[in-house]
Amino acid sequence: MVEPPERVTRGSVAGSRVRCVWRYRTTVARHTAPPRPFRRDTPPSPPPDRRVASPGRLGPVSDDYIRLVPTDPDWQPRPAAAAAAVAYVAGLFAGPGDTVEQVRQVFYDRVTLIDAGVHTERIACPRCAGDIGMDWLGDLVRENGMSFDRLDVAVPCCGATVELNTLHYEDPIGFARFEVSAMNAVRAGYELDTTELARVAELLGHPVAQILARY
Numbered sequence: 001m002v003e004p005p006e007r008v009t010r011g012s013v014a015g016s017r018v019r020c021v022w023r024y025r026t027t028v029a030r031h032t033a034p035p036r037p038f039r040r041d042t043p044p045s046p047p048p049d050r051r052v053a054s055p056g057r058l059g060p061v062s063d064d065y066i067r068l069v070p071t072d073p074d075w076q077p078r079p080a081a082a083a084a085a086v087a088y089v090a091g092l093f094a095g096p097g098d099t100v101e102q103v104r105q106v107f108y109d110r111v112t113l114i115d116a117g118v119h120t121e122r123i124a125c126p127r128c129a130g131d132i133g134m135d136w137l138g139d140l141v142r143e144n145g146m147s148f149d150r151l152d153v154a155v156p157c158c159g160a161t162v163e164l165n166t167l168h169y170e171d172p173i174g175f176a177r178f179e180v181s182a183m184n185a186v187r188a189g190y191e192l193d194t195t196e197l198a199r200v201a202e203l204l205g206h207p208v209a210q211i212l213a214r215y
């Protein structure tokens, strides 16, 4: 049995994400084309549950996610393995003084862009090393949505056909049909180290990549 992906509605709690993206885009693009936020017209990939601002928390709220995905975009774990990985990741943030708001799994029906939010900044072509603008990816997502039947695309720099998951993203993003995510985790060493990632991979039964996202 497979848990359906969460749907995130635009304009409610996702509003804080739009503001964050705007801030980045206007900083970069102010003197060129009008700013075109990456996801202004397209809901982001459904990261795990969104939070309404915590009581007493002031100002714009951003959320951080550690997103762990299989390295093979099509691969999905068995439900029991997924549950074991979730329990393990939750345990990593259970030490004295550690916190995590939520650790959860999401199964996606189709290969889905696992983005890094405002951390998604620069993309380079694996063939010609040319710069691929974020607007290009943004347009692709607007046309196609966050889920893909095929990952091969013609890149704008040299026209080569390459797989989306082989582009060089300055800060890693992923394409996957499954993720385990940890929301607003706090501990001395924030992200999972190589030993911990290997343990997640062992529990799931497949190598994993780590994406550090902020919305």
Ligand SMILES: [Zn+2]
Residues within 6 Å of the ligand: 125, 126, 127, 128, 129, 130, 155, 156, 157, 158, 159, 160
């Ligand atoms: Zn190229």
